[in-house]
Amino acid sequence: MLLVMQITFNLRHLEKKSLHLEGEISGADLDLNEMDELVQVLGPVKYDLSIERLSERLLVRGELVFTLDCECIRCLKPFRKAFELSDWTCDLPLEGEEQVAVNNDSVDLTPFIREDILLGFPQYPLCESECRGLPKAPQNQSQAGSDASQTGELSSAWAELNKLKF
Numbered sequence: 001m002l003l004v005m006q007i008t009f010n011l012r013h014l015e016k017k018s019l020h021l022e023g024e025i026s027g028a029d030l031d032l033n034e035m036d037e038l039v040q041v042l043g044p045v046k047y048d049l050s051i052e053r054l055s056e057r058l059l060v061r062g063e064l065v066f067t068l069d070c071e072c073i074r075c076l077k078p079f080r081k082a083f084e085l086s087d088w089t090c091d092l093p094l095e096g097e098e099q100v101a102v103n104n105d106s107v108d109l110t111p112f113i114r115e116d117i118l119l120g121f122p123q124y125p126l127c128e129s130e131c132r133g134l135p136k137a138p139q140n141q142s143q144a145g146s147d148a149s150q151t152g153e154l155s156s157a158w159a160e161l162n163k164l165k166f
């Protein structure tokens with residue numbers, strides 16, 4: 001069985017005072033690494049959260065720190081972008097249509113954290129805003145070079161065949 005880590009807390013621990021949750025979860029456990037070809041979370045997501053119960057809702061506040069491992073959409077260069085969401089909040093109603101799922105008094109924060117990190121994924125990841133993409137001349141040259149050598153090999157192979165035929 002695959003054990004997936006979750007960020008959960010028990011509602012009963014919240015009755016009189018606020019709760020503090022601190023730790024790390026991997027991008028894989030947040031199921032964030034199959035979502036985008038150009039953006040992944042290869043390192044841990046560090047969280048430091050406090051949870052308060054306000055009558056019929058839960059207020060989660062705190063910090064999420066993580067790094068996105070991106071690939072530039074223009075030049076394909078890998079680059080990393082660090083995020084520090086120092087004022088992350090999540091409002092979870094305990095009643096009504098938007099009611100948060102409670103399982104044996106336990107609330108799973110993982111999907112909310114996942115969703116907000118996912119919303120922050122750049123749609124067009126760029127290594128720098130001025131990135132001009134792959135330098136054209138060297139790219140064409142190297143492509144032409146490899147094409148030529150392949151053609152060269154091919155044509156010599158054909159030449160050998162032709163020699164055999166005739």
Ligand SMILES: [Zn+2]
Nearest residue numbers: 072075127131
């Ligand atoms: Zn780039």
